[in-house]
Amino acid sequence: MSEALLFEKEGPVVTLTINRPEARNPLGAPEDAGNFTEAVAAINADRDVRCVILTGAGKAFSAGGNVKAMREGGDGFGGPGVHIRERYRNGIHRIVKSVWGIEVPVIAAVNGPAIGLGNDVACLCDTRIASDKAIFGATFLKIGLIPGDGGAWLLPRIVGMARASELLYTGDTIDAATAKDWGLVSEVVPGDQLMDRAREVAAKMARQAPDVLRMTKQLLRQGMMVSFDNIMELSASMQALAHHTSDHKEALDAFFEKRDPSYRGE
Numbered sequence: 001m002s003e004a005l006l007f008e009k010e011g012p013v014v015t016l017t018i019n020r021p022e023a024r025n026p027l028g029a030p031e032d033a034g035n036f037t038e039a040v041a042a043i044n045a046d047r048d049v050r051c052v053i054l055t056g057a058g059k060a061f062s063a064g065g066n067v068k069a070m071r072e073g074g075d076g077f078g079g080p081g082v083h084i085r086e087r088y089r090n091g092i093h094r095i096v097k098s099v100w101g102i103e104v105p106v107i108a109a110v111n112g113p114a115i116g117l118g119n120d121v122a123c124l125c126d127t128r129i130a131s132d133k134a135i136f137g138a139t140f141l142k143i144g145l146i147p148g149d150g151g152a153w154l155l156p157r158i159v160g161m162a163r164a165s166e167l168l169y170t171g172d173t174i175d176a177a178t179a180k181d182w183g184l185v186s187e188v189v190p191g192d193q194l195m196d197r198a199r200e201v202a203a204k205m206a207r208q209a210p211d212v213l214r215m216t217k218q219l220l221r222q223g224m225m226v227s228f229d230n231i232m233e234l235s236a237s238m239q240a241l242a243h244h245t246s247d248h249k250e251a252l253d254a255f256f257e258k259r260d261p262s263y264r265g266e
Helices: 032-045 067-072 081-100 117-124 151-159 161-170 176-181 191-206 210-223 228-243 246-257
Strands: 005-010 013-018 051-056 106-110 113-115 127-131 135-137 173-175 187-189
Touching (some): 135 176, 173 176, 210 246
Parallel strands (some): 013 051
Antiparallel strands (some): 005 013
């Protein structure tokens, strides 16, 4: 893969690490879109992968976009507006869409500041576990920008419109305890326990039958966008497929035999 995005597979769990610790893991460099696209393609194609942990190297999850490059007009931030628009579409938005397109559950292990685009990337994950040192902020307006990375869609669905509006309009940051109170993260742990806890949760998820695990994620995502009637129809179709899997039979056998199931993704 790339030194800027580390890819580590251990059993059924892949850990992706944003790896620019000296600059607090900014995102949006020209190579980032390709790095994420490549990593996600490998994850989705590997039927043995059942969960992903996304984290940052060093003391930050991700400080967001490269503000220095914005000021200097580098990394595609210079030139006419139409060129910058295409740079977002073909660069930062490819990062966002890649993370959103991961077919297995994704846990954000938020080890430090998750600001701007970094906060949006954390919100793209299915669940978030935070270090007690984590800080969250949707600080776009503070640098004269809109929430241009999907946050205007994601954040209200996670914390509600009132709190999302407060974060965006004030540009304030919140600590990990507040993030838990608002429902932005599911739990807060001491920093030195973060990755152990993320791996523990990932292992629980990875013990599920892989095909129905992916289908369940798809149902949850569709449930954010379509009607109840549409979800019921999609649920009926997916459930019919699930009933015909060998893993469903194995789950039933294990239940009645009082043992742990052994799934094969069949």
